[in-house]
Amino acid sequence: MSEPLWKRVWRTLQKEGLGSLWLKSLDALGYRRLYLLRRPLVEPIGDCPMTLPVEIGWLTFEELQDYFAFRPDASRHDVTQQLLQGDRCLVARHEDRIVGAMWGSSTRASTTPLLGRDLALAAGEAYQFDAYTLPEVRGMGIAATLSVAWLRHLRDEACSAAIRMTFLWNVAALRSHAKAGYRVVAVVRCFRLGSRRYVFPRGRFMA
Numbered sequence: 001m002s003e004p005l006w007k008r009v010w011r012t013l014q015k016e017g018l019g020s021l022w023l024k025s026l027d028a029l030g031y032r033r034l035y036l037l038r039r040p041l042v043e044p045i046g047d048c049p050m051t052l053p054v055e056i057g058w059l060t061f062e063e064l065q066d067y068f069a070f071r072p073d074a075s076r077h078d079v080t081q082q083l084l085q086g087d088r089c090l091v092a093r094h095e096d097r098i099v100g101a102m103w104g105s106s107t108r109a110s111t112t113p114l115l116g117r118d119l120a121l122a123a124g125e126a127y128q129f130d131a132y133t134l135p136e137v138r139g140m141g142i143a144a145t146l147s148v149a150w151l152r153h154l155r156d157e158a159c160s161a162a163i164r165m166t167f168l169w170n171v172a173a174l175r176s177h178a179k180a181g182y183r184v185v186a187v188v189r190c191f192r193l194g195s196r197r198y199v200f201p202r203g204r205f206m207a
């Protein structure tokens with residue numbers, strides 16, 4: 001059974017503060033705001049400090065069982081489709097267990113689940129999405145290290161920039177991405193009216 005609303009409100013208020021509760025409430029009412037972050041790859045890519053030893057590697061089809069043990073909430077169909085469509089996922093392993101993961105694509109920015117339409121990638125851009133670290137090892141630099149590994153890989157593939165989208169309330173994600181050199185380049189607003197969604201600024205989104 002899902003957690004009662006008052007418990008979720010109280011938890012958000014205690015852990016994340018009033019600002020976050022306000023932004024999440026607006027989101028639930030149909031007004032969503034996200035930052036578009038960009039990381040040019042001509043800038044140097046330094047290491048990020050990490051306090052847990054991990055091994056970084058690509059997720060393969062053979063390791064999908066490990067991935068679903070790490071993210072039991074993930075849809076097996078969606079994750080398999082992502083790999084089949086050429087999306088890639090870097091995973092961080094500690095003592096042979098996946099503790100962190102980060103997805104990316106150099107061909108598409110599937111923002112439809114967030115905003116109702118996909119973002120158009122500019123030439124040379126790659127899209128990063130779905131960063132996740134196990135709750136018990138958060139704040140140890142795992143997501144920032146995965147970002148850095150991704151950025152170096154994209155630079156070697158001659159990409160010019162990495163972009164990603166993050167909710168305004170997601171302080172931990174914003175902090176982690178900032179450590180890897182991402183900067184906010186736009187605030188994207190999405191209004192939901194019935195089944196329709198309107199996104200601003202429209203320029204970067206597909207019709």
Ligand SMILES: CC(C)(COP(=O)(O)OP(=O)(O)OC[C@H]1O[C@@H](n2cnc3c(N)ncnc32)[C@H](O)[C@@H]1OP(=O)(O)O)[C@@H](O)C(=O)NCCC(=O)NCCS
Pocket residue numbers: 015016100130131132133134137138139140141142143144145165166167170171172173175176179
């Ligand atoms: C966002 C997420 C991936 C970050 O993973 P992580 O491995 O803990 O990230 P890092 O350790 O690299 O960085 C987190 C930073 O945020 C800080 N932080 C965490 N919670 C915070 C909070 N409530 N307020 C302020 N800073 C916070 C940490 O201290 C750390 O910064 P520091 O290194 O300067 O101390 C992880 O929190 C997560 O899985 N969240 C749920 C899924 C999610 O929101 N994904 C993001 C999609 S964009």
